Amino acid sequence: MAPHAVSAPAPSGNNGGVAAAEFPTTVGYTVLVLAHAGLAALSLVIVVTSSVEGYRLAMTGTRELSAHQRRYFATSSSLAPRLLYAVPITGAWLLVVSRGAATIRAPWIGIGICCWLAAIAVTEVVLLPTEAAIATALNEGGTPSLRSLGLRLHRWAAAAGAVVLFAGICMVWQPG
Numbered sequence: 001m002a003p004h005a006v007s008a009p010a011p012s013g014n015n016g017g018v019a020a021a022e023f024p025t026t027v028g029y030t031v032l033v034l035a036h037a038g039l040a041a042l043s044l045v046i047v048v049t050s051s052v053e054g055y056r057l058a059m060t061g062t063r064e065l066s067a068h069q070r071r072y073f074a075t076s077s078s079l080a081p082r083l084l085y086a087v088p089i090t091g092a093w094l095l096v097v098s099r100g101a102a103t104i105r106a107p108w109i110g111i112g113i114c115c116w117l118a119a120i121a122v123t124e125v126v127l128l129p130t131e132a133a134i135a136t137a138l139n140e141g142g143t144p145s146l147r148s149l150g151l152r153l154h155r156w157a158a159a160a161g162a163v164v165l166f167a168g169i170c171m172v173w174q175p176g
Helices: 027-060 067-074 080-097 107-139 145-173
Strands: 007-009 022-024
Touching: 027 067, 027 080, 027 107, 027 145, 067 107, 080 107, 107 145
Parallel strands: none
Antiparallel strands: 007 022
16 A cells, blocks of 8 residues: 555445455545545536426426526536536446445445436436427427426436435445
8 A cells, every 4th residue: 555545444234245445545536536426416406407497497388488497498508417427437437446445246336327327318318308309499489398398307307316316325325
């Protein structure tokens, strides 16, 4: 172990039956953990925002649409939701640099991976196309389908948010 590295024992019983190793506590590892957690939190904010805006659209329709709502859907970018991809990437990086303290065989890691893949799939297959359809409908002067599109966005984004939240809880709780 490098002289500047300090290590902490892995929590007992939470490593999927793998013999306990020590999690690195170097500055670099800590920064990576914080980046991973921060990206997860930001991802939750992104899907919750989509859900809230979808709900507001479903409840108001086009007549009462605020300038903020028009701006949100008119400038809706596919970049922010794709930050969800960064969480499993930083998670994989954490596995590599954890020196065996965490493994892919740990149940909480498998649960997290499945949850993130589901959230990414919902984002790509439902949320982004729905936001694009809303933007198109607004550009064409608004159609009666805006309410149903808003409701669809709200429900699917809420589901993605629940999955992201569950993954976060599993990462902190580390069942297994």
